[in-house]
Amino acid sequence: MAPRIGFDNERYLEQQSAAILERVKGFDSKLYLEFGGKLLFDYHASRVLPGFAPNVKMQLLQKLRDQAEVVICIYAGDIEKKKMRADFGITYDTDTLKTIDDLREWNVIVRAVVITRFDEQPAAVAFKNRLERRGVRVYTHRPTRGYPADVDTIVSEAGYGANPAIETERPIVVVTGPGPGSGKLATCLSQLYHEHKRGVRAHYAKFETFPIWNLPLKHEVNVAYEAATAELKDVNLIDHFHLEAYGQQAVNYNRDLEAFPLLRRIVERITGEPSFYKSPTDMGVNRAGFGIVDDAACREASKQEIIRRYYSYACEYAMGLVDKETVQRVEMLMNAQGLSPKDRQVVAHAHEAARLGQEAGKGRDGICCAAALELKDGRIVTGKNSPHMHAAASLVLNAAKLLADIPDNLHLLPPIITTSLAHFKKNVLKRNVMSLDLEETLIALSISATMNPAASAAIEQLKELSGCDVHLTHIPSPGDAAGLRKLGVQLTSDPEFASKLLYLT
Structure with a gap:
């Protein structure tokens, strides 16, 4: 029996590309677009949204390729620790190499690789050398002085100004990277600083599939995202900034909500203008919720994903890779949905x-x-x-x-x-x-x-x-x-x- 289709890719592609282009038009200048989650082979999304093509984001980029280029960020510490991408069984640095190859195959320009929080780590230096000797432009950004509290230092020559400016050419600069904590946001803000110093009216937006902002907080698709990020301790919450500004409920996650007041202050300091954004949800251009055509199919698929995540983290705990709290977090999510590992x-x-x-x-x-x-x-x-x-x-x-x-x-x-x-x-x-x-x-x-x-x-x-x-x-x-x-x-x-x-x- 073929699985039920719960997601319409064509509808999603049409709405998502239009939303991104509208955001660029709204700013009438350069847009640094942070791509959260996996740019390529997003198997989590394809599991919880049956019918979602794992490479639909690449199809989206290809639709925008005449106006877009890509910058890839990777955290130096992840290179040093040989952090793994579990679905491929490869390290983050190897995943970066694969992403460059894949983007080139799709005729999307990779402008540069940025090694973030760089401090001469031997493995990061070796990776930098390897890329440069294969003709890839590499920039290194050290930890930002003053971050997170001292905005005066952050938005200064001693902060973002200490990073070399990445030379870009197109109106949309997609900033992506393997895994969370890769330095995508810091790179976008650093670029905003340099662009405004040069008189270019650049702005920032975020494209992240999960949590889906216009689904209910406890919708199984959003709970599956919490299960997938249990190690990071992500929690889905109602965006109270959005609720206060518009009287509309929207779902976001704790890290974005916690960072928003600081992010808004930094952007206002860089641009010298009141922030365009009134909430973290405003920053996003995600239209995934509008691609759902069979809610029941997506709910059922997400329940199975929650169970899969429980087993995955339980095995990682047995191998010493995560702590017991991570397993317990997923177990609590599973129990709250009335699920059992036997389901x-x-x-x-x-x-x-x-x-x-x-x-x-x-x-x-x-x-x-x-x-x-x-x-x-x-x-x-x-x-x-x-x-x-x-x-x-x-x-x-x-x-x-x-x-x-x-x-x-x-x-x-x-x-x-x-x-x-x-x-x-x-x-x-x-x-x-x-x-x-x-x-x-x-x-x-x-x-x-x-x-x-x-x-x-x-x-x-x-x-x-x-x-x-x-x-x-x-x-x-x-x-x-x-x-x-x-x-x-x-x-x-x-x-x-x-x-x-x-x-x-």
Whole structure:
């Protein structure tokens, strides 16, 4: 059964591009447009707004490409800490490189990269060198003196004036960056300072998809945003500035509301004019709420996203990446919506498969790992670990066989291949785990397809797994996680480890 469409991309693109152009026209000058959230591959938005194209923001940029250029910000500390973008499994600096490539492929100009809060961090220096030696213009901005309280210093040659001015040419400058805290706002304000020093009447606006300002505060789409940002402790609130100015309820989040009085003072000091904005909501140009065409579908999809975020943070807690409070925050949001971790169909099937495997004496170290997948037609497929294969690998092969109408007793990977690979991993690579993870299995399957028509038919069905729900009874290995990510499934897993060993090779 195909998922219900809850969002109209074409309507959104039309309204969003018109809103941005109207904002530029209103200022009759240069607009620095801060792009919050993910510019490319916004999978969170596509999950909570079924029908939202993950690259719709890029389509928007392409519609504006004759008037727009892009500046990418990245926080030096994130480079140093090797902070990761979880949906791709890559670091923020690598994500910046990928974003530049993607923007160029879409014929959008990348004017420069700004390394923010730069203090000669070795990894940031190396990243700067790497970009410059590939012909990318790089600027470094140090922490702003006086920030946040001393506006006199902030808006002076010792504050924003100490940053080198970024040379831009087009009326719309999109300022984006990987993750929160990348320095996008500070870069926009620094540029406003330099532009006004040169007599250019530049202004600032913000484009951020979530929370959606014209949906109710406790609407599931907005609650899913809180769940997604639990580590940052973001909280959705009624924009009291907007309510006071217009008598209209609008939703914003705590960081924007807290920063607004200071931001308004800084902008007024830079421009020498009363602020155009009466509220944080005024600063935004987000029209996502007007793209919703099936509210019930978006609410249901968002409930599932809240559950997914619970599992994600629970696993990160088990791995030592977040604190217990983060997990508890999502659990509270889930409970407030009347949801349970079990309100995800594939969870019970994965647990049942694990139970049956345990009773049959399968598994390693006394642990039977299992996985379940729900196909788009509603059928459920399961897989279990074995001496030759991880549960995720078994699951994907079983799903491909079912979709290709291949008999269950027919091997896609002949035993000679799995035995040879096990020998190679144990006796040549000296690894302590011989079973194949999903990435290894997919490579082996592609090789088997050269000789085995059934394997070739199974490979053709793998693309049908994109968007399917999957649950594992254990935290996936790096090879399983990477393989499932490439297949595009919507993964959750129990916060349990697949082995008692602390170090696996």
